[in-house]
Structures are given as structure tokens and as C-alpha cells.
Amino acid sequence: MKPLSGLRIIEFDGLGPVTFAGMVLADMGAEVLRLSRSAAAGTPVFADVGGEVLHRGRAAVEVNLKDPADHASVLELIGTADALIEGFRPGVMERLRLGPDVCAARNARLVFGRVTGWGQTGPMADQVGHDINYIALSGALHALGEPDRPPRAPLNMVGDYGGGAMMLVTGVLAGLLEAKRTGTGRVVDAAMTDGSALLMSLFSAFSARGLWKEARGTNLLDGGAPFYRCYACRDGGHVAVGALEPRFYAALISGLGLTAEEAPQFDMANWPTLHARFEALFATCDRDDWAAHFDGTEACVTPVLSMSEAAQYPHNQTRGTYAGHPLQPAPAPRFGIDAPDVGRQPPTLSLDDAVRAWS
Structure with a gap:
């Protein structure tokens, strides 16, 4: 029931x-x-x-x-x-x-x-x-x-x-x-x-503490941080990077062949330079190659999938995230019952x- x-x-x-x-x-x-x-x-x-x-x-x-x-x-x-x-x-x-x-x-x-x-x-x-x-x-x-x-x-x-x-x-x-x-x-x-x-409650809290600027693309979660944004790959696909925590960020830069000294995480003045460097690195390989490279790590790097690709992605297929004819998102959240x-x-x-x- x-x-x-x-x-x-x-x-x-x-x-x-x-x-x-x-x-x-x-x-x-x-x-x-x-x-x-x-x-x-x-x-x-x-x-x-x-x-x-x-x-x-x-x-x-x-x-x-x-x-x-x-x-x-x-x-x-x-x-x-x-x-x-x-x-x-x-x-x-x-x-x-x-x-x-x-x-x-x-x-x-x-x-x-x-x-x-x-x-x-x-x-x-x-x-x-x-x-x-x-x-x-x-x-x-x-x-x-x-x-x-x-x-x-x-x-x-x-x-x-x-x-x-x-x-x-x-x-x-x-x-x-x-x-x-x-x-x-x-x-x-x-x-x-x-x-x-x-x-927008979280961002109101950030703003009250002086941690949010009103200029777009300059903040932690709006694409301003080089470790929390999307990057274009060699084949025209994209990857999403969400390496917020220091441990996850360490896995990211290690996977990119960089060191903490080369890529300090929270030096905001250096974010534009770091963004450009990440951009150049991700452009050297195809999207799915990067996905495979970071699979199983804590770098929080995933491919950006189209709707048709998302329906075929192994994790989504295992959970039955998409079902039916026509294919469509299944009900959420789950309550321990079959969709x-x-x-x-x-x-x-x-x-x-x-x-x-x-x-």
C-alpha cells in the first residue's frame, strides 16, 4: 500500500x-x-x-x-x-x-x-x-x-x-x-x-555572513569556484565537477596531475587562473574518458548526460529511475515499494x- x-x-x-x-x-x-x-x-x-x-x-x-x-x-x-x-x-x-x-x-x-x-x-x-x-x-x-x-x-x-x-x-x-x-x-x-x-534560503544565509556576492559566477556554488562547475571536453561533451570538500578536491587535482601547491583550493584571487588551467586539462580528453578516469574516486566528477543518455545510464537503469512507455521519470521518492x-x-x-x- x-x-x-x-x-x-x-x-x-x-x-x-x-x-x-x-x-x-x-x-x-x-x-x-x-x-x-x-x-x-x-x-x-x-x-x-x-x-x-x-x-x-x-x-x-x-x-x-x-x-x-x-x-x-x-x-x-x-x-x-x-x-x-x-x-x-x-x-x-x-x-x-x-x-x-x-x-x-x-x-x-x-x-x-x-x-x-x-x-x-x-x-x-x-x-x-x-x-x-x-x-x-x-x-x-x-x-x-x-x-x-x-x-x-x-x-x-x-x-x-x-x-x-x-x-x-x-x-x-x-x-x-x-x-x-x-x-x-x-x-x-x-x-x-x-x-x-x-x-534561496541558503544563499540568503551566505549573504548575511558576507559569503555571497551578487555578481553572477563569482561564488562557491554558482560556477565561480573552479572546483564546482562544468567543463567542456575534447569531443564536445561536458563533465560536472563538484569537489567541494578538501578531501574530494585533493582527489580531483590528483586525478588531473596537479599538486596542492600548484592549485590551492580557496585562494579566490587565483580562481580565474585555476579555472583556465582546469579548462585546458579537461579539453585534452573525451567526456567518457574523464568519467572512466575518475570513476570510483572521491573527485566528484560525472559526465553531463542528455535526457536520452540519462535513461540508459547503468545506475539509473538499476534503480528504475526511468520507466514506462513513453519512457519517463519514475515516481520519487521511494517508499520501499515497486514503481x-x-x-x-x-x-x-x-x-x-x-x-x-x-x-
Whole structure:
């Protein structure tokens, strides 16, 4: 049995973080119903994105909330649910007559999870935006990229997924624990600006101690340190070097044929020179040759793999990190149980069937 088995969660289909959050909750065993807009409903409110990967593990139910019968059926589902998750702009659920107050009146123990870019309150709450905008205003984007170039967007993982979806999942799970204890639900306001700012906590601590400069590419963990960055190899591939601790750094420079006297680790004034030297050394061999050279050592040198290569990498294959058809990341974290058939096509239920199943 999975950890969230027995929990019922309603997901209002949407873009980005709420879809990912629904997948994570379903992966952990919750019974998630994904409500999507029916063709009869006209202009879409819900977005059918994510396909076979992000929609895995939960049933889809088409609804038309303009239809009084469908609206009443959704309220009936909410009456037996443990949690609801949605990712619309503030006010949309209220206009659909499914806001927190309406839902709480129907089900006092319901946890109402909301994820947006700017949050439910504040002067920008109603403005549009995307991941790159949210992390731009949280301080996260400024720290990413090369020192002499504009900041580089890190896919949409920091805002949408790390700062949004995973904070939503965490908040919903906390709310469910509280509801079990008190019998009363909670509204969870997960804002991607808040979440991505929280992810910067370590760097705030560094800054408070004078250990972090705001100039990109000059710090310990942002590519400024020659022993914590990526290097190009002879064949055009890259290796990732993460030799932070002195013992690991000793293994790195030994593997590169250098001595501690030639390459002092924390002489920051010498970092540009040391970076250039490491760069020249790594350019003398192919990526996989370096990977083999450092394999089994404490130098923390690994090949930088593409997504297709990662799926074939021996460690990932042994753990089943990728599975299913189409091939996709398997659920994480593990709970000592076998990974599900992640390639399973999620079923489509009628709204009546969903109500009957949950009644």
C-alpha cells in the first residue's frame, strides 16, 4: 500500500504546477480525479497539457460548470474529497462558484490548495506571468548564468515545479495532517514567488555572513569556484565537477596531475587562473574518458548526460529511475515499494461514474 492510499483529491486541470502536483500526489497513492473542461463548455478554462507523462495515474473527468447538473455533481464530489488543488488566477474559482467558502460549507475538513505565480494577495496578484517572471522577482533568476551574460532561465523547474508544485504538495499534506487532527480544513496559498524565494534560503544565509556576492559566477556554488562547475571536453561533451570538500578536491587535482601547491583550493584571487588551467586539462580528453578516469574516486566528477543518455545510464537503469512507455521519470521518492506502471494510459470517466465511485 502506498503512503497516500485512501486519500481523495480533486484536481482542476490547468497549466504547469498544478498538473505536476497532481501527478506527484497520485504517484504517492492518492486517488486523484482530474477535472477537465468538456467540449460542450465552450472557451477553455482548463488546459489539457502534459499528456501521457504529467497526467499519469489518475482518471480524467470532463465537466461543464455552466451546466447546473455538472456543477452540482462537482460539489457532491467535493463533499467526499480530502483535498482540492487548483492553479487558476485569483478569483476564478470564486466566479465558478467553487471558492474556498463554498467548498468549506459543503465539506469542513477539505484542504483547498491553490498555486499561482504571485499569490492570492498583493499588488501583483491579478497580473499575468510565467515561471521566468516569478523567479525574476524572487531573487533566484539573478543568481543564474554566466557573469558576463544575461541571467539564464533554468527551464521551468525553479518557479513552476520547485517553488510552486512542490510547495503546493507540501502545504496540502500539512493541511491534511491538521484536518485529521482537528476536523477542519485549511486554504493553502502557494505562490511561486514565495516558493522560489524560499529555495534561496541558503544563499540568503551566505549573504548575511558576507559569503555571497551578487555578481553572477563569482561564488562557491554558482560556477565561480573552479572546483564546482562544468567543463567542456575534447569531443564536445561536458563533465560536472563538484569537489567541494578538501578531501574530494585533493582527489580531483590528483586525478588531473596537479599538486596542492600548484592549485590551492580557496585562494579566490587565483580562481580565474585555476579555472583556465582546469579548462585546458579537461579539453585534452573525451567526456567518457574523464568519467572512466575518475570513476570510483572521491573527485566528484560525472559526465553531463542528455535526457536520452540519462535513461540508459547503468545506475539509473538499476534503480528504475526511468520507466514506462513513453519512457519517463519514475515516481520519487521511494517508499520501499515497486514503481507503478508509469506508462499506463489514465482512464476517462463520466462525471456520473465518478460521483457514484466516490459516494
